[in-house]
Amino acid sequence: MKKILIVDDEAGFTRLMKLTLEKTGPYEVTEENDGARAWETAHRVKPDLILMDIVMPRVDGGDAAARIRKDPALCRIPIVFLTAIVSKKETVPGGLIGGFPFLSKPVSLDALIACINENISPS
Amino acid sequence: MSPPTPAGASSSGPCRAEGIQPESERLFLHAILESSPDLIYFKDSQSRFLRINRAMAAHFGLKEPVEAVGKTDFDFYACEKAEIMRQDEIRIVKSGTPMVDKIEREERADGKTVWVITSKAPIFDQEGRIVGTFGISRDVTVLKEMEDALGRERNLLRHVIDNVPDYIFAKDTKGRYILNNQAHIQFLKKKTPDEVFGKTTFDLFPLSVAQRFHTDDLAVMENGQPILNRIESPAPQRWLSTTKVPLFDPSGKVEGLVAISRDITEQKSSREALETTVEELRSLQLQLVEAEKMKMVGRLAAGVAHEVKNPLAIIGMGLEYLKNQPFEDSNIPQVLEEIASAVQRADSVVRELLDFSAAQKMNLAPADVNRIVRNALVLVRSELAGRKIVVVNELASELPSVRLDAMKIEQALVNLFSNAAQAMEEGGELTVRTSVRQVTGIGENVSQSDAGRPGALLVIVQVMDTGPGVPEAMLGKVFDPFFTTKPTGKGTGLGLTVTKTIIDLHGGTIEIGNRPEGGTCVTLVLKADNPS
Numbered sequence: 001m002k003k004i005l006i007v008d009d010e011a012g013f014t015r016l017m018k019l020t021l022e023k024t025g026p027y028e029v030t031e032e033n034d035g036a037r038a039w040e041t042a043h044r045v046k047p048d049l050i051l052m053d054i055v056m057p058r059v060d061g062g063d064a065a066a067r068i069r070k071d072p073a074l075c076r077i078p079i080v081f082l083t084a085i086v087s088k089k090e091t092v093p094g095g096l097i098g099g100f101p102f103l104s105k106p107v108s109l110d111a112l113i114a115c116i117n118e119n120i121s122p123s
Numbered sequence: 124m125s126p127p128t129p130a131g132a133s134s135s136g137p138c139r140a141e142g143i144q145p146e147s148e149r150l151f152l153h154a155i156l157e158s159s160p161d162l163i164y165f166k167d168s169q170s171r172f173l174r175i176n177r178a179m180a181a182h183f184g185l186k187e188p189v190e191a192v193g194k195t196d197f198d199f200y201a202c203e204k205a206e207i208m209r210q211d212e213i214r215i216v217k218s219g220t221p222m223v224d225k226i227e228r229e230e231r232a233d234g235k236t237v238w239v240i241t242s243k244a245p246i247f248d249q250e251g252r253i254v255g256t257f258g259i260s261r262d263v264t265v266l267k268e269m270e271d272a273l274g275r276e277r278n279l280l281r282h283v284i285d286n287v288p289d290y291i292f293a294k295d296t297k298g299r300y301i302l303n304n305q306a307h308i309q310f311l312k313k314k315t316p317d318e319v320f321g322k323t324t325f326d327l328f329p330l331s332v333a334q335r336f337h338t339d340d341l342a343v344m345e346n347g348q349p350i351l352n353r354i355e356s357p358a359p360q361r362w363l364s365t366t367k368v369p370l371f372d373p374s375g376k377v378e379g380l381v382a383i384s385r386d387i388t389e390q391k392s393s394r395e396a397l398e399t400t401v402e403e404l405r406s407l408q409l410q411l412v413e414a415e416k417m418k419m420v421g422r423l424a425a426g427v428a429h430e431v432k433n434p435l436a437i438i439g440m441g442l443e444y445l446k447n448q449p450f451e452d453s454n455i456p457q458v459l460e461e462i463a464s465a466v467q468r469a470d471s472v473v474r475e476l477l478d479f480s481a482a483q484k485m486n487l488a489p490a491d492v493n494r495i496v497r498n499a500l501v502l503v504r505s506e507l508a509g510r511k512i513v514v515v516n517e518l519a520s521e522l523p524s525v526r527l528d529a530m531k532i533e534q535a536l537v538n539l540f541s542n543a544a545q546a547m548e549e550g551g552e553l554t555v556r557t558s559v560r561q562v563t564g565i566g567e568n569v570s571q572s573d574a575g576r577p578g579a580l581l582v583i584v585q586v587m588d589t590g591p592g593v594p595e596a597m598l599g600k601v602f603d604p605f606f607t608t609k610p611t612g613k614g615t616g617l618g619l620t621v622t623k624t625i626i627d628l629h630g631g632t633i634e635i636g637n638r639p640e641g642g643t644c645v646t647l648v649l650k651a652d653n654p655s
Binding site: 010 | 425429435438439441446466
């Protein structure tokens with residue numbers, strides 16, 4: 001079972017992601033709706049992959065990702081951004097935001113699974 | 124005044140031939156002596172007065188002419204003056220040659236200076252011997268003063284003509300120079316007036332220039348109307364403002380022309396420089412305003428994207444979850460498909476909006492438009508091939524470089540090619556033509572940022588399709604955001620808006636029209652790099 005942490009202030013979105021992913025594959029999904037708590041939740045859960053929203057109140061996805069990257073205990077966890085604010089030009093395959101891979105919302109389940117498989121830490 | 128006839132010859136002169144009696148002659152002489160306003164005298168060989176007329180008596184302050192008999196000029200004039208007169212008379216008596224029209228200055232007793240013109244001649248006796256002199260003097264002070272005034276005026280005029288920096292010249296009806304001031308002589312690269320006098324413009328200028336000048340000269344002389352402030356270029360990078368007016372003789376006939384010409388090269392250059400600066404400032408201001416506008420649009424687009432895409436993401440994920448559920452109603456998969464398609468549409472509108480706002484940052488560098496056209500064609504290759512569209516490539520062999528943001532121009536072209544492709548669902552021809560044009564005059568249409576300065580180079584890109592064209596009534600709206608002729612769901616209506624924004628940011632123009640043979644033609648005009 002792969003552990004995925006999803007950080008997004010949209011509770012409705014995280015809930016549906018959890019339902020869909022857990023139903024689709026061998027995933028155990030943890031939801032976190034507060035960017036400021038992303039780091040401590042990551043510490044607690046030790047996920048194999050983090051899906052991180054960018055635009056969030058209090059602490060945005062960029063800062064949360066940077067804090068996790070700086071933590072020696074968490075720095076190896078792959079992070080994929082999930083964002084609503086990208087233009088067509090930026091969504092070329094293999095595109096990066098700040099060095100991180102990203103997915104543009106809304107995302108299809110196929111693209112999501114492909115991206116997870118590509119980036120998730122091997123057990 | 125002709126020299127007086129010698130006294131000895133008079134009796135057999137023309138008067139006798141006309142049958143005039145000696146009595147009449149005496150009357151005539153009397154009339155002259157009594158009434159002539161000129162001073163008339165007769166003297167013996169010793170310069171003693173034999174007879175003076177009434178005017179001369181008055182001149183001497185005598186009551187009667189007879190009072191002067193036996194006296195000399197020494198009795199009436201200053202010694203020095205009287206001596207000069209005596210010497211004149213001695214010379215006449217000795218030589219028998221008359222003295223004609225001698226102009227002399229006289230200081231009168233009242234301090235007034237007068238000018239007198241005098242002629243003197245010998246008097247002969249019956250044997251032809253010189254027995255004395257006679258003379259006539261006339262006060263020509265008024266004429267002399269007029270002449271002096273004219274001379275002064277002429278000198279002043281010449282001084283003015285030669286000292287103004289403008290070129291002044293006059294020509295006769297044959298176009299020959301009859302007057303040139305110093306400035307004009309220097310302008311013609313000559314040293315003296317003689318080197319120019321009598322020459323024509325054809326002797327001094329290249330044929331094409333001379334012909335233009337000559338045409339104006341003829342017009343002025345034939346119509347009798349001046350040409351005012353004609354701007355003309357006698358040589359490359361040299362500009363003159365010339366006024367030519369006809370010269371009339373006293374009878375009103377045109378006898379030539381006079382012209383004044385000013386070198387305005389410097390004013391013209393500084394004016395052009397100023398105009399360029401103003402244009403550049405205007406263009407910069409436009410770009411700043413545009414950038415500010417785009418910044419706002421960008422913020423708005425980001426906000427809209429966030430607020431719309433998150434709910435779309437929730438709907439999308441919900442659909443993904445539902446898709447794998449068993450349904451009792453067999454229509455449910457189709458309903459879910461419709462919802463998914465609607466989510467896609469909404470998503471692509473928001474993405475286009477983000478694209479549109481992304482046009483704000485310009486990364487300008489000199490570039491080859493042909494290369495960008497080729498790149499953009501590669502990007503739409505599959506879209507064109509899928510519709511069986513043939514690309515007709517009419518790219519200019521060489522184009523001047525254009526300062527532009529290659530990525531943005533490429534995006535603008537991709538949008539145009541995509542539009543053209545979508546207009547030809549059943550296949551057709553996409554023609555892409557590039558060309559270069561030099562601005563020749565006023566009225567060239569290159570947006571606010573370029574007044575179409577003569578000499579500037581423009582690069583033109585034309586994209587033509589063989590689709591159905593755009594209804595005439597809608598041509599004016601095609602660049603408006605969200606305007607589209609495509610069926611709902613087939614286009615966002617932002618493609619041409621994005622394209623126009625990009626071209627505007629480059630200070631270029633974009634125009635769309637229907638081709639007479641069918642289909643549309645979009646014309647982009649971009650300013651080429653100024654080599655200087």
